[in-house]
Amino acid sequence: MKIKKYTGADMREVMALIKKEMGSEAIILETRKVRQKGILGFFLPRLIEVTAAKEENFQQNFWAGHLETAHSKKIESDIKELKTMMENVMSRQDKSQDPHKGGVLEHIHRRLLDNEIDREIACQLIEEIGRDFPDNELTESQVNSLIQDKIGRRLKVIKFNGQRNIFCFVGPTGVGKTTTLAKLAAHFAIFKEKRVGLITIDTYRIGAVEQLKTYAQLMGLPIEVVMSPKELSRAIEDMKDLDIIMIDTAGRNSKNHMQIGEIKGFLKVVPGAVIFLVLSVTTKCKDLITIADNFKPADYNSLIFTKLDETDTFGSILNLTSYTSLPVSYLTIGQKVPEDLEIATEERLTSLILGVGK
Incomplete structure (x- = not known):
């Protein structure tokens, strides 16, 4: 990494120097005001001093990072696939113990998880509906409507109309x-x-x-x-x-x-x-x-x-x-x-x- 200090009368002048020498990828490490050199420096306006740096091996780090990311994604994909297989096995094992298993609520619950809703939140939403309505009394359309309403109640939005x-x-x-x-x-x-x-x-x-x-x-x-x-x-x-x-x-x-x-x-x-x-x-x-x-x-x-x-x-x-x-x-x-x-x-x-x- 190349590190260098630049000084100038104002920020615009210093930034122009840095951009000319290091380009737009330069990183600002420190900015401060310093006195000018010599005795007269006590009476003259302070200068802006900026310490800048530039990563010289950017291209190498770029590709190394992408290769590492690709490897991590492969591992993450394998783990996700294994997790799905285990969940399917467990689902078949306890279906007989849960009246919601295999019904409309179970289908909606799976959809919530597929959309990466936290498992605890998904269970809370399904349980709230299950307490009020037996699974066999609801159609999928009705459950969808109830889920939308319950999620909407959990959300907050705020709008700004341009006031000060x-x-x-x-x-x-x-x-x-x-x-x-x-x-x-x-x-x-x-x-x-x-x-x-x-x-x-x-x-x-x-x-x-x-x-x-x-x-x-x-x-x-x-x-x-x-x-x-x-x-x-x-x-x-x-x-x-x-x-x-x-x-x-x-x-x-x-x-x-x-x-x-x-x-x-x-x-x-x-x-x-x-x-x-x-x-x-x-x-x-x-x-x-x-x-x-x-x-x-x-x-x-x-x-x-x-x-x-x-x-x-x-x-x-x-x-x-x-x-x-x-x-x-x-x-x-x-x-x-x-x-x-x-x-x-x-x-x-x-x-x-x-x-x-x-």
């Missing part, structure tokens, strides 16, 4: 936070005719800042790049006359508690903000729960699920909303801005979770 709000976006790397922010900015600025301003504290990757600046320019929106909570507070004050302010944060490894703490430090100066935890539905349920737990210091209060176009099972939405007891606000179904954005509704979420709508 500050939206913050937090989450792990690679889930599409910046693109999601751009879709929402376009939704409110273009379709709702609201005055929208953008702020980014994501100076970790040069490409992220430039991506958001490009979106802001295309939509004619003001944008600020800040490096400290104090600068964030000032930027918010400068945009106080706008209807909506959207704040982008750097994608962080949820297991890195120091990085999560940095985000918390920024968000402390934004009391009363709507803080979205942005998650990909392609992430394993166990990992989603770990991410949700580790991002708790950020005090998020709503959920956004992305990449719905990259999977066919959405049980993790019900699993995580049940775990966090938080509402879902938006869904994204692709990369196009602003088209691939949906406002979450109970009906849409229920259809996805049951595998009857994508």
Whole structure:
């Protein structure tokens, strides 16, 4: 890995130097203000010093990671197949002991599991119906209707009509936070005719800042790049006359508690903000729960699920909303801005979770 320090009068000058020498894949390790050299440095404006790094063996690591992923997927597939065989054997063994086995409820229960709904939640849903209705009194259509109603009651959604709000976006790397922010900015600025301003504290990757600046320019929106909570507070004050302010944060490894703490430090100066935890539905349920737990210091209060176009099972939405007891606000179904954005509704979420709508 190549590591180098760059200095300049402002962030834009330093970023231009880094991009010219290292390219857009450069990673920002540290940013600070330093005095200029010599005695006169005490009287002159401070310079911006940025420590940047670039992985020189990217291509090799890329293919190594893909080979490892392919191997892991093969093992996971084998384990899943073995698990299914064992469940089928156990199902045949205890069918005579459970009046629901082999009936309509059993068929619906299997469908819930196939859509990756947590086993405990699936059992609770079936048991609730079984207590009220004997299996032989219900048709599959009736059970489907009851299941949809019960899942809908477990879900929460929250809608924003463009009233004065500050939206913050937090989450792990690679889930599409910046693109999601751009879709929402376009939704409110273009379709709702609201005055929208953008702020980014994501100076970790040069490409992220430039991506958001490009979106802001295309939509004619003001944008600020800040490096400290104090600068964030000032930027918010400068945009106080706008209807909506959207704040982008750097994608962080949820297991890195120091990085999560940095985000918390920024968000402390934004009391009363709507803080979205942005998650990909392609992430394993166990990992989603770990991410949700580790991002708790950020005090998020709503959920956004992305990449719905990259999977066919959405049980993790019900699993995580049940775990966090938080509402879902938006869904994204692709990369196009602003088209691939949906406002979450109970009906849409229920259809996805049951595998009857994508």
